[in-house]
Amino acid sequence: MTSDEAIIQVRHLTVHYGSTCALCDVSLDVAAGSFTLISGPSGCGKSTLALCLSGLVHHIPATRVRGQVRVDGMDPSAHSPAQLASHLGLVFQNPSTQLFNATVSEEVAFAPRNLGLPAEEITARVTFALQATGITHLSQREVRHLSAGEQQLVAIASVLALRPRVLVLDEPTANLDWHSTERLLSTLRRLQREEGLTVVIIEHRLQTIAPLAERAIIMDTGRIVADGQPADVFADKERLTALGLYYPWHQAEHDLKKYISAPRSSPPPSEPLIRLQGLEAGYGRRRVLHNIDLALYPGEFVALVGNNGAGKSTLARVLAGILRPRCGKVIWAPALRRLPAGRRVGLLFQNPLHQLVCDRVEDEVSFGPRNYRRNADGGLEDILVAADLSALRHRRPQALSAGQQQRTALAATLALSPHLLILDEPTMGQDWGHLSRLMDFLTHLNDAGQTILLITHDYKLICHYASRIIWLHEGRIMGDGTAVKSDSGERPPSCQTHASLFANTKAQSEGQP
Amino acid sequence: MRSWPGPGSHLIFLMWVLCLTAILPAGQMLPLLITVLLFGLLNGGRGLSPLRRARFWIMILSIIAISPWILGQADEAWGPWRLSRQGLFMGLEMALRAICLLLAFSVSVRSLSPGEMVRLFEGVGLKGLGFALGVALNLLTTLGATIEAAYHTIRLRGGHRRPWLALKLLLITTIANALRYGDDVVKAASARGFDPGVQHPQPPLFRRADGVFALSLVAVAGVLLLHPW
Structure with missing residues (x-):
């Protein structure tokens, strides 16, 4: 590819946030009409590169940018992001903070209105964007009532209405189930083929994106460390493992039923930790959970799976006592009934930032034990060490990386030694390296008898960690049984080093309830 | 994208309700409230969401509950307390006016998207x-x-x-x-x-449909002011 064919040209780009080098002497060309995947561990500079391409990096305080960037012949440093918008569209990771209009059609019309286009052209562009993303039927729906997958498609449609020549997507599948991901990717592929759109996608979920990509770029510590055909780049397993990335060469099974080996024929002999009987719950007029009968037993590692909107988070909220059921019973084991809610159950929300409330990591972890007058100082050291937070104990939790924030929130939750630990989508924004370390930590806890309920769309986690799977579909339990382990024999890097630990966990959970 | 009611009609309606809550006698407030509710339903009912909130009713009931104690001449005995019947009626009237105003504001604000808000505020010089x-x-x-x-x-x-x-x-x-x-x-x-x-050229804030709407509101105001309910 010559520079003339490149729609994106980056030359010796260096970006400093304060004293931290986020991008270090990066150079690359991206051909017009190509499909490029950019991956790398959390904090490697992928999102910063996207901000540079859109020109938004120049509006972040205390940021120094050196080098040259040209997008479709435009220099982002010399034009405002608004001027660049019709050349390069940027879709951010979290749709909830980039959708701010009332209805879908208003949301999609927002961008062409900003270009000052005539009303007929705005209508034509809205129609194009809605059709291109397959969401014409949602045009009059309220944005806030859409599922995460639908919101992500609206976010893409709202950018497509600018008719950009380049579309950059920052982790677009982070919140999506397999069906929504497939729908999104087929849309992108069609736009690339039919409209000649240049697609640059930043992702950790290599397995789903790599088959579509024509080129893969791997970044680490602000530099490009691999660049080429996906087959060549992902063949270097040692490099991927060292970077905490994981590319499984077999296709995962997406039929949830096939992960459940056999239904639980008879209840385990011990007393359940918590039992739900005929439970129904919802929000406003909407009923989300229907007639749920479920028991969780001490020491289980349970995966709660299902598509977006199936009711997984709602079930977690009921278990945590945050949402009151409309009917049915939540029955805790007699020994736990008198305990305060925070001692019975710990809930790790999807976004750890929502539950980081203190100024320092150690204050965050000791907040709960101090309130309950438990041995805060004695246990604090153990938890900080276990969560690998000792070196960060004086840092502000809000200023940490996503993985460190997740560990801080988890440590703060575990500091109260809850009998049931619920993790709602801990995979969001995490590369496999960070995630596997988190999961290994949880496996240690599970070995020690901790009951864990893991809500996830990530089939790798289901395969390799859960001993029991509960499949929720449209608010109803459609399957409940022991987990089938991956039949490929291939394990993620971290699991290979912890195979014995994993085997012990499995044996233990099979031996007891 | 809907064609009517747009930001112009919402601005007209909000101004109309503001004026009428100030000048209508207490007896005419109920028809005004019904008009506000109808306009809210015409806009999909999203702006009527305060009616479903407990804190909205706590505020309204507080106005009614406090009024007999602090307004008017105390002329009724209620246990050891002396209350004012006139104060109670004044409280009810204030509550009705407050409901009309709050709902009209909520309907107008919640029915408009940021794009329409931009048109509305830029139309009145608040860029x-x-x-x-x-x-x-x-x-x-x-x-x-x-x-x-x-x-x-x-x-x-x-x-x-x-x-x-x-x-x-x-x-x-x-x-x-x-x-x-x-x-x-x-x-x-x-x-x-x-x-x-x-500032991009925006479509005009007021269109023909808004003019017709304004005329019909003037007619309704005339009926409310002149007809003894």
Whole structure:
């Protein structure tokens, strides 16, 4: 590819946030009409590169940018992001903070209105964007009532209405189930083929994106460390493992039923930790959970799976006592009934930032034990060490990386030694390296008898960690049984080093309830 | 995208309700309230959401409950207390006027998207305010979710045992998250071509349908003012 064919040209780009080098002497060309995947561990500079391409990096305080960037012949440093918008569209990771209009059609019309286009052209562009993303039927729906997958498609449609020549997507599948991901990717592929759109996608979920990509770029510590055909780049397993990335060469099974080996024929002999009987719950007029009968037993590692909107988070909220059921019973084991809610159950929300409330990591972890007058100082050291937070104990939790924030929130939750630990989508924004370390930590806890309920769309986690799977579909339990382990024999890097630990966990959970 | 009622009609309706709540006698407030409810339903009912909130009714009932104690001459004995019948009626009248005003404002604000808010405020010379207000209102749901998550986090960690510290932490977390979300929204809007410094030619604020609507509102006002209910 010559520079003339490149729609994106980056030359010796260096970006400093304060004293931290986020991008270090990066150079690359991206051909017009190509499909490029950019991956790398959390904090490697992928999102910063996207901000540079859109020109938004120049509006972040205390940021120094050196080098040259040209997008479709435009220099982002010399034009405002608004001027660049019709050349390069940027879709951010979290749709909830980039959708701010009332209805879908208003949301999609927002961008062409900003270009000052005539009303007929705005209508034509809205129609194009809605059709291109397959969401014409949602045009009059309220944005806030859409599922995460639908919101992500609206976010893409709202950018497509600018008719950009380049579309950059920052982790677009982070919140999506397999069906929504497939729908999104087929849309992108069609736009690339039919409209000649240049697609640059930043992702950790290599397995789903790599088959579509024509080129893969791997970044680490602000530099490009691999660049080429996906087959060549992902063949270097040692490099991927060292970077905490994981590319499984077999296709995962997406039929949830096939992960459940056999239904639980008879209840385990011990007393359940918590039992739900005929439970129904919802929000406003909407009923989300229907007639749920479920028991969780001490020491289980349970995966709660299902598509977006199936009711997984709602079930977690009921278990945590945050949402009151409309009917049915939540029955805790007699020994736990008198305990305060925070001692019975710990809930790790999807976004750890929502539950980081203190100024320092150690204050965050000791907040709960101090309130309950438990041995805060004695246990604090153990938890900080276990969560690998000792070196960060004086840092502000809000200023940490996503993985460190997740560990801080988890440590703060575990500091109260809850009998049931619920993790709602801990995979969001995490590369496999960070995630596997988190999961290994949880496996240690599970070995020690901790009951864990893991809500996830990530089939790798289901395969390799859960001993029991509960499949929720449209608010109803459609399957409940022991987990089938991956039949490929291939394990993620971290699991290979912890195979014995994993085997012990499995044996233990099979031996007891 | 709907053609009517647009921002012009909403502005006319809000001004109309403001004027009538100020000049209509107490007996005519009920028809005005019915008109506001009908307009709210015409806009999909989203603006009538305050009617479903407990805090809205607590505020209204507080007005009614306090009035007999502090307004008018005390002429009724209720146990050891002396209350005013006139004060009670004045409270009911104030509550009706408050309901009309709050619902009219809610209907107008919640029925308009940020794009229409921009047109509305730029149409009346307040550049930049429309986007900020429109975004702020539509982000309330997202912010509400983050506040709820922070509240339950603090509660599950026993924050209620140190309520002042818990309140301080909740406020700081809420403000920090609001600022972060505001920053994200500005980035997302910039990436979609929004530039507060650039004023694009907007469609006219008032169109023929808005004129017809204004005339019909004048007619309704005439009936309300002249007809003894």
